[in-house]
Amino acid sequence: xxxxxxxxxxxxxxxxxxxxxxxxxxxxxxxxxxxxxxxxxxxxxxxxxxxxxxxxxxxxxxxxxxxxxxxxxxxxxxxxxxxxxxxxxxxxxxxxxxxxxxxxxxxxxxxxxxxxxxxxxxxxxxxxxxxxxxxxxxxxxxxxxxxxxxxxxxxxxxxxxxxxxxxxxxxxxxxxxxxxxxxxxxxxxxxxxxxxxxxxxxxxxxxxxxxxxxxxxxxxxxxxxxxxxxxxxxxxxxxxxxxxxxxxxxxxxxxxxxxxxxxxxxxxxxxxxxxxxxxxxxxxxxxxxxxxxxxxxxxxxxxxxxxxxxxxxxxxxxxxxxxxxxxxxxxxxxxxxxxxxxxxxxxxxxxxxxxxxxxxxxxxxxxxxxxxxxxxxxxxxxxxxxxxxxxxxxxxxxxxxxxxxxxxxxxxxxxxxxxxxxxxxxxxxxxxxxxxxxxxxxxxxxxxxxxxxxxxxxxxxxx
Amino acid sequence: xxxxxxxxxxxxxxxxxxxxxxxxxxxxxxxxxxxxxxxxxxxxxxxxxxxxxxxxxxxxxxxxxxxxxxxxxxxxxxxxxxxxxxxxxxxxxxxxxxxxxxxxxxxxxxxxxxxxxxxxxxxxxxxxxxxxxxxxxxxxxxxxxxxxxxxxxxxxxxxxxxxxxxxxxxxxxxxxxxxxxxxxxxxxxxxxxxxxxxxxxxxxxxxxxxxxxxxxxxxxxxx
Numbered sequence: 001x002x003x004x005x006x007x008x009x010x011x012x013x014x015x016x017x018x019x020x021x022x023x024x025x026x027x028x029x030x031x032x033x034x035x036x037x038x039x040x041x042x043x044x045x046x047x048x049x050x051x052x053x054x055x056x057x058x059x060x061x062x063x064x065x066x067x068x069x070x071x072x073x074x075x076x077x078x079x080x081x082x083x084x085x086x087x088x089x090x091x092x093x094x095x096x097x098x099x100x101x102x103x104x105x106x107x108x109x110x111x112x113x114x115x116x117x118x119x120x121x122x123x124x125x126x127x128x129x130x131x132x133x134x135x136x137x138x139x140x141x142x143x144x145x146x147x148x149x150x151x152x153x154x155x156x157x158x159x160x161x162x163x164x165x166x167x168x169x170x171x172x173x174x175x176x177x178x179x180x181x182x183x184x185x186x187x188x189x190x191x192x193x194x195x196x197x198x199x200x201x202x203x204x205x206x207x208x209x210x211x212x213x214x215x216x217x218x219x220x221x222x223x224x225x226x227x228x229x230x231x232x233x234x235x236x237x238x239x240x241x242x243x244x245x246x247x248x249x250x251x252x253x254x255x256x257x258x259x260x261x262x263x264x265x266x267x268x269x270x271x272x273x274x275x276x277x278x279x280x281x282x283x284x285x286x287x288x289x290x291x292x293x294x295x296x297x298x299x300x301x302x303x304x305x306x307x308x309x310x311x312x313x314x315x316x317x318x319x320x321x322x323x324x325x326x327x328x329x330x331x332x333x334x335x336x337x338x339x340x341x342x343x344x345x346x347x348x349x350x351x352x353x354x355x356x357x358x359x360x361x362x363x364x365x366x367x368x369x370x371x372x373x374x375x376x377x378x379x380x381x382x383x384x385x386x387x388x389x390x391x392x393x394x395x396x397x398x399x400x401x402x403x404x405x406x407x408x409x410x411x412x413x414x415x416x417x418x419x420x421x422x423x424x425x426x427x428x429x430x431x432x433x434x435x436x437x438x439x440x441x442x443x444x445x446x447x448x449x450x451x452x453x454x455x456x457x458x459x460x461x462x463x
Numbered sequence: 464x465x466x467x468x469x470x471x472x473x474x475x476x477x478x479x480x481x482x483x484x485x486x487x488x489x490x491x492x493x494x495x496x497x498x499x500x501x502x503x504x505x506x507x508x509x510x511x512x513x514x515x516x517x518x519x520x521x522x523x524x525x526x527x528x529x530x531x532x533x534x535x536x537x538x539x540x541x542x543x544x545x546x547x548x549x550x551x552x553x554x555x556x557x558x559x560x561x562x563x564x565x566x567x568x569x570x571x572x573x574x575x576x577x578x579x580x581x582x583x584x585x586x587x588x589x590x591x592x593x594x595x596x597x598x599x600x601x602x603x604x605x606x607x608x609x610x611x612x613x614x615x616x617x618x619x620x621x622x623x624x625x626x627x628x629x630x631x632x633x634x635x636x637x638x639x640x641x642x643x644x645x646x647x648x649x650x651x652x653x654x655x656x657x658x659x660x661x662x663x664x665x666x667x668x669x670x671x672x673x674x675x676x677x678x679x680x681x682x683x684x685x686x
Contacts, residue, residue, distance in 0.1 A: 256543060256545055256548075259542070259543070259544060259545075260515060260541075260542040260543050261542075262542075263542030263544070263561070263562045263563060264473055264476070264515075264542050264562065266562065266563045267473075267476050267542065267562035267563040267564070268473065268475040268476050268479070269563075270562075270563040270564070270565075271475065271476060271479030271480070271483075271566075272479070274479075274483070274565075274566055275479065293565075296563055297563070300561070300562070300563045303544075304544045304561075307544060307545060311545070317546070318546055318547060318550075325648075328633070328635050328646075331633050331635075331679075331680055331681070332633050332635070332636065334680055335630070335631035335632070335633055335636075335677070335680050335681055336630075336631075338631050338677060338680060339629065339630075339631075349679075350677075350678060350679030350680050351679055352679055352680075354648075354649055355648060355649065356648045364546060
C-alpha cells in the first residue's frame with residue numbers, strides 16, 4: 001500500500017511502462033494490423049479474389065449466348081447493381097462500344113483492331129484489374145469487359161498494411177510522446193506541490209510572528225510526508241513559542257512579585273524605625289535610626305534597580321520612542337529634583353538653551369537614566385555640593401551633568417551604585433545614545449566628574 | 464477633620480500608617496480589602512489604596528471607587544514599582560507612591576491632592592504679606608487690607624502655583640496648565656504674565672519674594 005504511494009515507485013512504473021511498451025509496439029502494431037481485418041476481408045469484400053471475379057464474368061458471358069442486345073444490357077445492369085464498385089461495358093461484333101457503365105475513361109465508340117490489341121496489352125496485369133469475356137460463343141465476336149480498380153480489391157487492413165513502416169514509426173513516436181507527456185504531467189504536478197509548500201513555508205510579511213501557518217497535507221508520498229513533517233515542526237515551534245511566552249510572563253511576574261514582597265516588609269521596618277524616632281533616644285540611638293532609615297531607602301532603590309535591570313536585560317522594559325524635546329524634559333526633571341538638592345545645600349547650576357533640542361527617544365527612559373545620575377550625585381557627591389546640568393544645542397545636542405565630588409560614577413563609599421549605572425548605560429545604548437565620562441583628578445584639585453550624553457549618530461541639528 | 468479611606472491588607476503597615484495619619488489629625492477608615500469600600504467612599508475626602516489586595520486588586524477597586532465618586536482623589540500606595548504598574552495605576556488614580564515611603568511625604572502628597580480637589584479646610588492661603596482666598600478668587604494685601612485686582616489669567620497662574628505648593632513649575636508646565644494649549648518653543652507669554660503678576664503682588668518686583676525664580680528651570684511659590 002505504502003509502496004504505490006511513493007513517488008519513486010510511481011515514476012519507476014511510468015518509465016517501466018515506456019521501456020516495455022516501446023519494443024512491444026512493433027509486434028503489437030503488426031498483430032493489430034493483421035488480426036481484425038484478415039478474418040473479415042474474405043467474406044466482406046466481393047472484389048477481393050480476382051480469379052473468382054474472372055470465373056464469375058466468364059460464367060455470366062457464357063450464359064449470354066444468343067442473347068439479344070437488350071438482354072446483354074439487362075445482364076450488365078444487373079451485374080452492375082451487384083458490383084457497384086466495378087465498371088463494365090460490352091463491345092458488339094461490329095467493334096462498337098455499348099452500354100458503357102464505368103467511371104474510367106471511356107474507350108472510343110468504335111474499336112479499331114489496333115486499339116483492341118493495345119487495350120488488352122495495357123490491361124493484362126495492369127490497373128484496373130480487367131476481365132474480358134466473349135459474349136456467348138466465341139464466334140460472335142462481341143465481348144464484355146469487367147474492370148475494377150486494384151485498390152478496391154484490397155481489404156482495408158491490407159491497404160493500411162502497405163503503410164506499415166509509417167504506422168510503426170508513428171506508433172513508436174506516439175508511445176514516446178505519451179511517455180514524455182505523462183512524465184511532464186508527473187513533474188508538473190510535483191512542481192505545483194513543491195511551489196505550494198514553498199509558499200506555505202514563507203510566512204506572509206503582514207502575519208504576526210514569523211512562524212508560517214500549517215498546510216493541508218495532500219497525498220501521502222514523499223512530499224506529503226514532508227508536509228506532515230513541516231506541520232509537526234510548525235506545531236512544535238508554536239508550542240515552544242507559547243511556552244516561552246508563558247515562562248517569560250512567569251519570570252516577569254516572579255521578579256515583580258519578588259520586588260513587591262521585599263518592599264512590603266521593608267515598609268513595615270520603615271514604619272517601626274519611624275516610630276522609634278518618636279521615642280526618647282540617646283544621641284547614638286538617633287544616629288542609628290537615621291542610618292537605618294537611609295539604608296532602607298537605599299535598599300528600596302536597589303530592589304527597584306534589580307527589577308529594572310532584570311526587565312531591561314530581558315528586553316521587557318517598555319520602550320516607546322517619540323520625538324522628545326530634551327530641553328523641556330531635562331528642565332522638568334530638574335525641577336522635580338531641585339528641592340532635594342536644595343535641602344542638601346547643593347549649588348545648582350542649570351543652563352538650558354531657548355530653543356528645543358529634539359531627540360527620538362523614550363522620555364521616561366531618559367528620566368530614568370538622569371534619575372540614576374542625580375541619585376548618585378546626591379548620595380556621593382556631597383563633598384562637592386555642586387550639581388551642574390546643561391543642554392547643548394550644537395552637534396545634535398548633548399546633556400551635560402557635572403559635579404565637584406567623586407560621586408557621579410559612584411566610586412565612593414556605596415558599592416551598589418554600579419547596578420544603577422549599568423541600567424543607565426543599558427538604557428542609553430538602547431536609545432542610541434552614549435555617555436562620555438570625564439573624571440577629574442583629585443590630586444590636581446578638580447575632583448569633579450562630567451558626564452556628557454550625546455547621540456551616537458549625530459543627526460542634523462534641529463532648526 | 465479630614466477623612467481618609469485607607470485600604471491596606473498588611474496589618475503592620477496598616478496599623479502604622481493609621482496611627483501616623485491619626486496623629487497628624489486625620490480620621491482614618493482602614494479596610495483590609497476592597498470589600499465594602501464602594502459604600503464608604505462617599506464619606507471620605509481622599510482614598511489611599513494598596514494594589515496587592517486579597518480578592519479584587521487595587522486597580523479594580525480603584526476604578527470602582529472612581530466610578531462611584533469621581534471627585535474623591537485616589538492615591539495608590541504600592542510596593543509595585545514597575546513602569547507598567549505605575550502607568551496602569553495612573554490611568555485612573557491621581558497619584559502613585561511606592562513603598563517604602565516616608566510618612567512625611569505621604570502626608571505632603573495627601574495634602575496636595577486634597578488641595579487640588581478643593582477639599583482643603585483652609586480656603587485661605589497666606590503668602591508672605593498676601594492672603595489668597597481660594598474660594599472667592601481674591602488676593603488681599605494684609606498690610607493695607609485691600610484687595611489686589613488681578614486679571615483672569617493672572618489669577619489662573621496664581622492658582623496653578625497654589626495647586627502645586629513648593630514645586631518648581633517650568634514655563635512649559637505653566638503655559639499648558641493655564642492656557643490649555645501645547646507650549647510653542649520660544650514663547651515669552653509666561654514670562655510677560657509673571658512680570659505683570661509680580662508688579663501687582665510683590666513688595667519689590669525687582670527682588671521677588673512671593674514668586675521665586677529658579678534660574679534656568681522655572682518659578683516656585685513657597686507656602
